[in-house]
Amino acid sequence: MTKQAQQTVVITDYDYGDVDIEWAIIEDAGLRLVAADCKTEDDVIEAAMDADAIITQYATVGARAINAFIRCKVIARYGTGVDIVDVDAATRRGILVTNVPNDWCQNEVADHAMALLLAAARKICGYDRATRAGTWRWQSGEPIHRLQGRTLGLLAFGAIAQAIAARAHAFGMLVIAHDPYMQPEDVAAHGAQPTSFGELIEHADYLVIQAPLTKETRHLIGEPELRRMKPTSILINTARGPIVDDNALYAALWEGWIAGAGLDDIEEEPAKQRDWEPVNPLFSLDNVIITPHAAYYSDEAIRTVRDFAAREVARVLTGKPPLSPVNAAQLAIVHPGPSS
Incomplete structure (x- = not known):
């Protein structure tokens, strides 16, 4: 044989x-x-x-x-x-x-999303840069707004987003969520107010993206959506980079359509490239925090x-x-x- x-x-x-x-x-x-x-x-x-x-x-x-x-x-x-x-x-x-x-990484990603949100909202990186440069003034972070009572919007409401919602509640935030694949009563049962995509974009003070990357979600957040957001809002993406149009986000951050962003990935997804170079214009901005697709890591x-x-x-x-x-x-x- x-x-x-x-x-x-x-x-x-x-x-x-x-x-x-x-x-x-x-x-x-x-x-x-x-x-x-x-x-x-x-x-x-x-x-x-x-x-x-x-x-x-x-x-x-x-x-x-x-x-x-x-x-x-x-x-x-x-x-x-x-x-x-x-x-x-x-x-x-x-x-x-x-x-x-x-x-396997539900808590890690939820923690990372909140860390990006808190760092952006509290201007942690800006304070750190200013302090290291010799500026010891609380005013160097102006303006900063209280988190309690603000609205956190979640794009998709799976297990990780639900874990983010639980953390947001602990900070006294109102949580709204849009997920076309969940029944409104299921969204409500897991601690968020169900809402339409348009209402999510317009009402969220902190918009957290936790959606999968599909043909439908690629560039889902582009110029029209960013222009509809509040000028004081902060965008957090702990999902896939290509869900956000980076060129539109750069314009939004540079021109003040929104106040800030925290990104765990960028559109070109550097880990998928050989000999990647950090030439994305987002790296030149002080009002965005970028981590190397590390939200899942522990x-x-x-x-x-x-x-x-x-x-x-x-x-x-x-x-x-x-x-x-x-x-x-x-x-x-x-x-x-x-x-x-």
């Missing part, structure tokens, strides 16, 4: 410093691990064409790559959002897509997401069901039978 070839798992990209956690899990399952450094879809094709499974962090796994795969059975995402994976193309090819349920969260993603591919390749499938229902329709 011919010995069956060892199945291969390819990590397309990672910024964790090593793949020790994944290697231990994959090897224990009798599988082979290959770690790559992909930035483009061509890189993905070259590294993973023959792979039985793929784990991806930032690298795009689009239709072109998926159609080039010879025997891939599962694509696992380090994280919750699957905007970098063409799920429909994977489904057509009979490939399972998995993610990590967002409770040592505990990173260990959890790496462990979960690796175990998902190990489950699938050893004939067990995944714990967090993204397209299992669609696969059952498109590819009915045991393989689905």
